[in-house]
Amino acid sequence: MLNALLSGDLPRSRGLTLILLAILVGLAFAPFLFPGTRSLNTAATICVFIVLVASYDLLLGYTGVVSFAHTMFYGIGAYGVAIMLELWPASWGGILLGSLAGLAVSIALAFVIALFSLRVRAIFFAMVTLAVSSAFMILASQLSGLTGGEDGLSYRVPRELGPAFKLIDTEILGVKVDGRLLNYYLVFLASAGLVLLLLRFVNAPFGRVLQAIRENTFRAEAIGYRTVIYRTIAVCLSAGVASLAGSLMAIWLKYTGPDTTLSLTIMIDILLMLVIGGMGSIYGAVLGATLFILARNYLQNLMDIGASALGDLPLLPALIDPDRWLLWLGVLFILSVYFFPSGIVGRLRAGR
Amino acid sequence: MPEPLLRLEGVHTHIGQYHILQGVDLDVPAGGLTMLLGRNGAGKTTTLRSIMGLWNPSQGRVVFDGTEIGGMGTADIARLGLAYVPENMGLFGNLTVQENMVLAARKGPMDNARLDWIFELFPALKKFWRLPAGNLSGGQKQMLAIARAISEPRRLLLIDEPTKGLAPSIVEALIEAFLDLKRSETTILLVEQNFRMACAVGDSVAVMDDGQIVHTGAMSELAENEALQQRLLGLSLDTHQ
Amino acid sequence: MTDQTASQTETAAPRAPLSERFGKWVPYLLVPVFLILGYLLIGSGPTWATLTLAGLAMGMMIFVMASGLTLVFGLMDILNFGHGAFISIGAFVGATVLLSAGGWTGADSVLLNLGAVLPAMLAAMMVAGGLGYVFERVIVRPVYGAHLKQILVTMGGLIVAEELIRLIWGPDAIPLPRPEAFTGAWIFGMVAIEKYRVYSVILGLIIFLALLWVLGRTRTGLLIRAGVENGEMVEALGYRIRLIFILVFVAGSALAGLGGVMWGLYEQIITAQMGLDVLVLVFIVVIIGGLGSVHGCFIGALLVGLLANYTGYLMPKLALGSNILLMVAVLMWRPQGLLPINKQ
Ligand SMILES: Nc1ncnc2c1ncn2[C@@H]1O[C@H](COP(=O)(O)OP(=O)(O)OP(=O)(O)O)[C@@H](O)[C@H]1O
Ligand SMILES: [Mg+2]
Numbered sequence: 045m046l047n048a049l050l051s052g053d054l055p056r057s058r059g060l061t062l063i064l065l066a067i068l069v070g071l072a073f074a075p076f077l078f079p080g081t082r083s084l085n086t087a088a089t090i091c092v093f094i095v096l097v098a099s100y101d102l103l104l105g106y107t108g109v110v111s112f113a114h115t116m117f118y119g120i121g122a123y124g125v126a127i128m129l130e131l132w133p134a135s136w137g138g139i140l141l142g143s144l145a146g147l148a149v150s151i152a153l154a155f156v157i158a159l160f161s162l163r164v165r166a167i168f169f170a171m172v173t174l175a176v177s178s179a180f181m182i183l184a185s186q187l188s189g190l191t192g193g194e195d196g197l198s199y200r201v202p203r204e205l206g207p208a209f210k211l212i213d214t215e216i217l218g219v220k221v222d223g224r225l226l227n228y229y230l231v232f233l234a235s236a237g238l239v240l241l242l243l244r245f246v247n248a249p250f251g252r253v254l255q256a257i258r259e260n261t262f263r264a265e266a267i268g269y270r271t272v273i274y275r276t277i278a279v280c281l282s283a284g285v286a287s288l289a290g291s292l293m294a295i296w297l298k299y300t301g302p303d304t305t306l307s308l309t310i311m312i313d314i315l316l317m318l319v320i321g322g323m324g325s326i327y328g329a330v331l332g333a334t335l336f337i338l339a340r341n342y343l344q345n346l347m348d349i350g351a352s353a354l355g356d357l358p359l360l361p362a363l364i365d366p367d368r369w370l371l372w373l374g375v376l377f378i379l380s381v382y383f384f385p386s387g388i389v390g391r392l393r394a395g396r
Numbered sequence: 397m398p399e400p401l402l403r404l405e406g407v408h409t410h411i412g413q414y415h416i417l418q419g420v421d422l423d424v425p426a427g428g429l430t431m432l433l434g435r436n437g438a439g440k441t442t443t444l445r446s447i448m449g450l451w452n453p454s455q456g457r458v459v460f461d462g463t464e465i466g467g468m469g470t471a472d473i474a475r476l477g478l479a480y481v482p483e484n485m486g487l488f489g490n491l492t493v494q495e496n497m498v499l500a501a502r503k504g505p506m507d508n509a510r511l512d513w514i515f516e517l518f519p520a521l522k523k524f525w526r527l528p529a530g531n532l533s534g535g536q537k538q539m540l541a542i543a544r545a546i547s548e549p550r551r552l553l554l555i556d557e558p559t560k561g562l563a564p565s566i567v568e569a570l571i572e573a574f575l576d577l578k579r580s581e582t583t584i585l586l587v588e589q590n591f592r593m594a595c596a597v598g599d600s601v602a603v604m605d606d607g608q609i610v611h612t613g614a615m616s617e618l619a620e621n622e623a624l625q626q627r628l629l630g631l632s633l634d635t636h637q
Numbered sequence: 638m639t640d641q642t643a644s645q646t647e648t649a650a651p652r653a654p655l656s657e658r659f660g661k662w663v664p665y666l667l668v669p670v671f672l673i674l675g676y677l678l679i680g681s682g683p684t685w686a687t688l689t690l691a692g693l694a695m696g697m698m699i700f701v702m703a704s705g706l707t708l709v710f711g712l713m714d715i716l717n718f719g720h721g722a723f724i725s726i727g728a729f730v731g732a733t734v735l736l737s738a739g740g741w742t743g744a745d746s747v748l749l750n751l752g753a754v755l756p757a758m759l760a761a762m763m764v765a766g767g768l769g770y771v772f773e774r775v776i777v778r779p780v781y782g783a784h785l786k787q788i789l790v791t792m793g794g795l796i797v798a799e800e801l802i803r804l805i806w807g808p809d810a811i812p813l814p815r816p817e818a819f820t821g822a823w824i825f826g827m828v829a830i831e832k833y834r835v836y837s838v839i840l841g842l843i844i845f846l847a848l849l850w851v852l853g854r855t856r857t858g859l860l861i862r863a864g865v866e867n868g869e870m871v872e873a874l875g876y877r878i879r880l881i882f883i884l885v886f887v888a889g890s891a892l893a894g895l896g897g898v899m900w901g902l903y904e905q906i907i908t909a910q911m912g913l914d915v916l917v918l919v920f921i922v923v924i925i926g927g928l929g930s931v932h933g934c935f936i937g938a939l940l941v942g943l944l945a946n947y948t949g950y951l952m953p954k955l956a957l958g959s960n961i962l963l964m965v966a967v968l969m970w971r972p973q974g975l976l977p978i979n980k981q
Binding site: 448450469470471474475479480482486487488489490491495498499500502544 | 856859860862863866867869870871872873874875876877878978
Binding site: 104108110160161163166167168170171172174175176178179182183186308312315319367368370371373374375377378381382385 | 716718776779780784785786788789790792793794796797800801803804808913914916917920921923924954957958960961964965968969972
């Protein structure tokens, strides 16, 4: 049963199993284990990013293709929902239509990009996606009539998903059963479903072919055309899932703007999460996203404290200032690519 | 028996996960032309590339004139006086014939006597001196590739299937050129599929199969022994021509 | 016998078929075609002249930044996202020199102005080149031959470099006024010719011609071109391709630094992420031109610069996407870019 649910791809390491279980339990009971708005927000963000990073893993880890447009697809999904909820406030139809529209646009765009760039050489893809996504980002901020420009869009979600809605009057374990709780479980269950779906894909024959292509691109490219088709499918699939993750985020945040969806910073975050967690394994995405978001939310406070504690020493406080977060992550990123290309998951599995 | 100029002892080469050379032992005596024969995929090209350091042998010794060259960089190996003409000729197609030759003469401008000698061997090169090498015909390309290898006096030439895809008349011209080269005392290790050419120019011969040397001897001996040819190379009379 | 075969080979046709020879020149014709189309669509001579100059200037600057990247790719098959870092660093170093030159930039003397700008450009090139050397050793060398890791690691290098710029020069954009002699325009009747653009075009042309001279006339240049085609064979001829590669990498980084200063003076403001922003244009140019081709890179840069300025005037809404559309169109026509290098 469990085997079937995980598509036969078991964690294969005791440590990894324990950590994954902890994450699963933590997220599944987050509203009860960690009450409070900030914690719930962190939990929901983790859920969405697990999906986002796992879908990116389908590209980077399983297919061996680097894309810098993943946040673009994420953003398309988010803006789809945002724009539709702007048109039909607080409607379920808006959510459904927005998600589907985002999905369709993402897949179509991914298809075109893949077709043009993968046809020649896989590395074109990295350059082309960077170009397209940066153009898209500028476009989104210029079409302010549609997207709200730099300010983004704030909108209302259906009443059932807001704090004003009470499902039952009694509290469970001291937690109110309100729309916000429902919203969280919508995000959680949808994310869990998408992750299981991705697991299914990568463990199907399709996923094996992708890995074979990645292992021996030279041979695969010599065979020619089929490589492009397989990779194109993977690109479309990954874009579609990213788009759905964006829709989930839009529903949860009730706000969509360039900084929360399209920015290159998020793209870099995704790369970091995946490389640190472990490329080529969906579990790596789960681990990477969880650790990274926890660290970002809580470690930056620590850096802040550290920086002020060091007072007016030269340079040192500047180096551990929270603004230097990205500097250290960049260094960590380079080091992990060199020394732990299979990330934490690879380490855990090797050391079992 | 004098020390050979080049000696391979138990050389193993892996390409990726494939174990291609499985203990090659080969002696190339100084001053002669040694033929390296074998079926397609036997490992002849891999042997030449392992000598040049383009693949790194995982085991065994490659000794050139007393120096162990296994594991050295390709450029350093070349500087010892080895020249390599790969199967695909390795010309710089965007560069002119002249520029190809200029680069091949690493130590400086070629002296005129040598250039004249090369032009005598391959007159076509003189005619198309300023044309991009990519525009030459197949046979002319092959000639340029060999000319490049002898642009300076070298101690050992490694030449991989120079007659591949060439018309019989051009093969004849190449045979003449090789006979001329031999008179210049250059040591040559030549990979060939064309058995007639091998018989015409070879002094000694080594036959490979499945990543190992399975026969060594004099070329004339193999040329006369049809049963041996049949066994080693799968040759029969009608494929000779 | 020999004579007969020799004469036979001599008569063999060594020339490529006509269509192929002609096809080689088609990409060069694209630039005049763009100029004419632009003129027809814009309709007004003076406007067209201004836009064309702006486009050429932009194109030249992009070319200066892209030439190194395309050669590095051609030579070692390395896609260096860190190239953007050299652009930013060059701009910041150049700006530091310019801003500390104090009165010289403001003085109404071409000589004094040049006395500030030339050192700024030299400093930018030296620092960017030096950084390129370090970058090659520390970041790039361990990942030769692994494309995926290269992209990730060089991107990581770009992030770290950007952050270091923020650490050293602060997080805010720095305004960079042009020296006196480079501001303003010459007026010819209806046409205003901006001085800085003219100088940019001249400098870009000088660099292009110098590059062509090096690549076509010097032994090092021949080796670079040979290495782009077949690096293994260059080694087999006894040259250490690593040295050639380091040389190209450092020179390319220095040119990127120079381009950074030029771009900074063009925009009159510099930011830490400008390198990444420009890198997008650089990539488009490199793809359009054909990876590894300096000629292609030059044509691609001019096309991108002209198109950006023409569409910016004709259809401002489309200006952004125009370069991407151009790239798609070129890839549809020639999947390897305008002037691809035939690798062996
Ligand atoms: N780059 C490579 N990757 C994997 N296998 C290779 C590679 N190059 C050669 N091989 C394998 O090594 C074996 C020997 O190849 P090699 O080119 O040395 O043969 P050869 O004797 O030169 O054949 P031919 O007469 O066809 O040129 C072959 O089975 C070939 O498939
Ligand atoms: Mg061979």
